[in-house]
Amino acid sequence: MIRYAAGALFVLALSILTVAHARHDLLRLPTEARRFFGGAPADSDAGADDDSVGTRWAVLFAGSSGYWNYRHQADVCHAYQILKKGGLKDENIVVFMYDDIANNKENPRPGVIINNPHGEDVYKGVPKDYVGSAVNAENFYAAILGNKSAVKGGSGKVVDSGPNDHIFIYYTDHGGPGILGTPAGPYIYADDLNAVLKQKHAARTYKSLVFYLEACEAGSIFEGLLPEGLNIYATTASNAIESSWGTYCPGEYPAPPPEYDTCLGDLYSIAWMEDSDRHNLRTETLEQQYELVKKRTANDNGYYGSHVMQFGDVKLSVEALYLYMGTDPANDNATFAEDNSLSPSSQAVNQRDADLLHFWHKFRKAAEGSDRKAEAQNQLAEAMAHRAHIDNTIKLIGKLLFGIEKSHEVMNYVQPTGKPLVEDWSCMKTMVRTFEARCGALSQYGMKHMRAFANICNAGVKSEAMAEASAQACTTFPSNSWSSLIRGFSA
Ligand SMILES: *[C@@H]1O[C@H](CO)[C@@H](O)[C@H](O)[C@H]1NC(C)=O
Numbered sequence: 001m002i003r004y005a006a007g008a009l010f011v012l013a014l015s016i017l018t019v020a021h022a023r024h025d026l027l028r029l030p031t032e033a034r035r036f037f038g039g040a041p042a043d044s045d046a047g048a049d050d051d052s053v054g055t056r057w058a059v060l061f062a063g064s065s066g067y068w069n070y071r072h073q074a075d076v077c078h079a080y081q082i083l084k085k086g087g088l089k090d091e092n093i094v095v096f097m098y099d100d101i102a103n104n105k106e107n108p109r110p111g112v113i114i115n116n117p118h119g120e121d122v123y124k125g126v127p128k129d130y131v132g133s134a135v136n137a138e139n140f141y142a143a144i145l146g147n148k149s150a151v152k153g154g155s156g157k158v159v160d161s162g163p164n165d166h167i168f169i170y171y172t173d174h175g176g177p178g179i180l181g182t183p184a185g186p187y188i189y190a191d192d193l194n195a196v197l198k199q200k201h202a203a204r205t206y207k208s209l210v211f212y213l214e215a216c217e218a219g220s221i222f223e224g225l226l227p228e229g230l231n232i233y234a235t236t237a238s239n240a241i242e243s244s245w246g247t248y249c250p251g252e253y254p255a256p257p258p259e260y261d262t263c264l265g266d267l268y269s270i271a272w273m274e275d276s277d278r279h280n281l282r283t284e285t286l287e288q289q290y291e292l293v294k295k296r297t298a299n300d301n302g303y304y305g306s307h308v309m310q311f312g313d314v315k316l317s318v319e320a321l322y323l324y325m326g327t328d329p330a331n332d333n334a335t336f337a338e339d340n341s342l343s344p345s346s347q348a349v350n351q352r353d354a355d356l357l358h359f360w361h362k363f364r365k366a367a368e369g370s371d372r373k374a375e376a377q378n379q380l381a382e383a384m385a386h387r388a389h390i391d392n393t394i395k396l397i398g399k400l401l402f403g404i405e406k407s408h409e410v411m412n413y414v415q416p417t418g419k420p421l422v423e424d425w426s427c428m429k430t431m432v433r434t435f436e437a438r439c440g441a442l443s444q445y446g447m448k449h450m451r452a453f454a455n456i457c458n459a460g461v462k463s464e465a466m467a468e469a470s471a472q473a474c475t476t477f478p479s480n481s482w483s484s485l486i487r488g489f490s491a
């Protein structure tokens with residue numbers, strides 16, 4: 001009986017995880033790209049070495065917790081090492097990470113985090129500014145704004161920047177339309193984040209700011225929301241309507257070492273970081289990195305991959321990466337050539353399926369009849385049950401609100417390019433909260449349905465009607481750990 005159930009789960013999991021054929025060849029860059037890197041154009045070097053660039057600041061934010069999300073904290077640790085080698089000081093790098101990976105009982109190398117199958121430890125030396133429940137939206141905003149008195153918990157380190165300074169913000173985790181995850185609710189909403197960036201600009205406490213963002217539907221965070229003129233240049237792992245991808249996952253090539261049952265990195269994140277790792281960043285521009293990252297993340301094969309996008313003041317992309325990341329002196333002679341080009345991984349795993357992949361590999365490897373096997377089976381079953389619950393109730397609520405005929409069209413409507421997914425963000429938050437009060441937490445998987453909540457608002461539904469539909473759809477409150485509201489509401 002148990003074996004049958006596990007087999008059925010396996011088939012389901014496999015069908016979700018079907019990914020690309022192996023592709024082992026190296027990425028070859030077109031001649032134009034090589035020319036970019038071959039000879040450093042004189043103007044991109046201008047001013048790079050004098051002190052007039054001001055101070056470089058960075059905020060690094062890993063939005064998840066749980067061993068199955070290993071890769072996000074690994075990404076952030078790796079980003080820290082790049083900046084540190086680039087010459088930034090710890091006092092100028094603000095790190096948000098839940099910090100439950102290095103010493104997790106599942107971690108095969110205690111105290112160590114890697115972000116590449118052959119990679120070294122990236123955990124060593126990472127400042128633990130905000131860990132555990134201090135990794136939250138309010139502290140993120142306060143850190144960006146440099147408002148020490150608004151921070152709760154953590155080291156209190158904030159971006160205390162001045163008008164000549166350059167700021168780099170890097171976020172990696174799960175997301176959804178208009179939303180970015182945090183380990184505990186409430187999540188980061190696009191309108192709040194853009195309001196914080198506008199406020200930072202109004203305070204005149206930076207010269208320019210670069211934001212690298214990895215999440216599903218990451219483009220929806222800035223599309224129609226981040227105006228030009230704030231001296232902010234952003235790139236995102238995906239456009240507004242697609243997933244982003246985990247990489248270096250079990251079963252891929254290159255695979256993590258066999259003792260790892262979890263993905264080590266994310267596709268877009270790895271692309272920019274492995275590029276920054278090996279080049280002289282005085283001579284490489286934001287634009288050059290964008291083109292390389294776009295190419296590596298898109299993966300021409302089409303089985304997986306996403307569209308890397310640019311937002312805000314795209315004209316800033318002529319600047320050297322050095323202004324934001326510094327540069328590792330060991331790379332001073334590293335001009336770009338074919339022999340150090342990046343190799344794409346052969347496969348990738350949808351951001352939202354990486355947890356199932358972890359539970360499945362854990363289950364597969366555990367000894368027959370062991371507690372570990374039962375635990376893994378239970379985790380897989382609970383994750384799948386939560387998905388079914390969320391998908392089904394949202395579908396049902398759509399039918400209750402809009403009728404069987406129109407529901408699908410209304411709930412899945414995608415705004416035209418350049419428009420935000422909702423006008424009234426407080427309505428969207430109210431709808432999320434109303435839903436969760438009756439139906440349980442959306443959790444990381446449920447973020448994918450944010451567009452439906454947006455469209456419920458766009459259609460002018462009143463919160464009383466939403467409360468009634470939610471009550472009808474969810475007659476009992478699920479007890480499953482994914483649905484529990486212990487970590488708070490998403491809105
Ligand atoms: C800093 O945060 C505190 C507490 O939230 C708030 O009262 C204050 O106005 C903020 N200061 C600035 C400069 O935004």
Ligand SMILES: *[C@@H]1O[C@H](CO)[C@@H](O)[C@H](O)[C@H]1NC(C)=O
Pocket residue numbers: 329330331332333
């Ligand atoms: C770069 O090349 C110069 C000249 O060949 C050499 O003196 C220097 O040590 C090299 N730097 C690095 C970091 O390899």
